[in-house]
Amino acid sequence: MQFQLAYSELQWSDLQFVLQGLWRTILLTVLAGVFGTLLGGVIGWARESSAAARHLLAPYVDVTRSIPLIIQFILINSAFAAFGSALEPLEIGVLTLSLYMAVLTSELVRSGLRSVRPELKKASRSLGMSYWQELRLVSMPLAVRTVFPGWIGTLIGLTKDTALVSVVGYIELLRAAQILITRTNEALLLLTGVGVAYFLICYPISHYSLAVERRMEA
Template sequence: MQFQLSYSSLQWSDIPFVLTGIWHTLLLSVLATFFGTLIGILVGWLRENSVAARVGLGPFVNVTRSIPLIIQFILVNSFFAMAGFAMSPLLIGVIVLSVYMGMLTSELVRSGLQSIRPQLKKAGRSLGLSYWQELFHVSAPLAFRSLFPGWIGTVIGLTKDTALVSVVGYVELLRASQILINRSNEALLVLAGTGLFYFVICYPISRYSQRLEKVMQHD
């Protein structure tokens, strides 16, 4: 007996499903970027100013950066499941991507702070600035200029990495595309549209960051 797979063509009614996948991708990207940046600033500052934090957090940073994201999603999801905590795929995605983004950002923050000449810090303190005043008005702006290009690259990479969250059941754009491909067998058309979306999101960010970087260099 022979079995024949049945496919149905793409329909206008598929648009809301695709738009939902796009919304999920954008939501996950924004949340992970926001929380990941906050984590990265804190961890980077701590590792630059505390030997204990440098020693204690160093292994965690290295492990998080080294293990493939897809494995991290599976491990974190399995851990919470075994612990008896039912967590939504969105929350799992936000946690893993935020921590991953945070560890990458922390290295950018640490290297940015290290790039500042000690003479500039001493000059600020000699003018009567407190540590926090010198940090916010001297060190932080200078560090931001040096780490900004790397941070933008991290954000763009994070946006594309949201596609991996489908491994824990989150239906973002790529997972929605896979579902449509399985139903319609229109792989080329669907994937071309998916790739175009990622391009439309990531390319303007890259171009705008380049313009902003030039403005900061001339200030």
């Protein structure tokens, strides 16, 4: 016996469903980007300024960078569920992506701080600056100029990585499109629309970053 799938056409109400997925993608990107950047900045500074912190945080950095992100979603979701503290899909997504973003940002921050010439640090301290003054007024501004292009690339990558959160039940942009494809069989149209939507999110970030870089160099 053969079964034939019954497809239905796209409707105007489907647009609202896709826009909700788009909003969830943007929300997840913003939350994970902010939390991950803040945490990564602290971790990067700690690993660069303290040998003890470097060795203590090395397992977290190495493990997070080595395990595929989709597996991290599943492991973190399963771990909370096993301890009876199941989180919402959005919470799992923000937590996992923030930890992942933090690792990538921390390595950028480390490289940025290392790029500051030791002579500048010594000159600042000889002028009477404390460690924190030198870090805030000299090292950090110079490091930010070095790190900024790489951080923008990391943020754009994070935006695309939000598509993996669907593995724990979060309906973001791509997952919303997949659900509609199953019902309508309009794969080409919907995936083209999803691609355009990701472009509209990522291109302004990339374009604006160029203006910021020019301002930094001026």
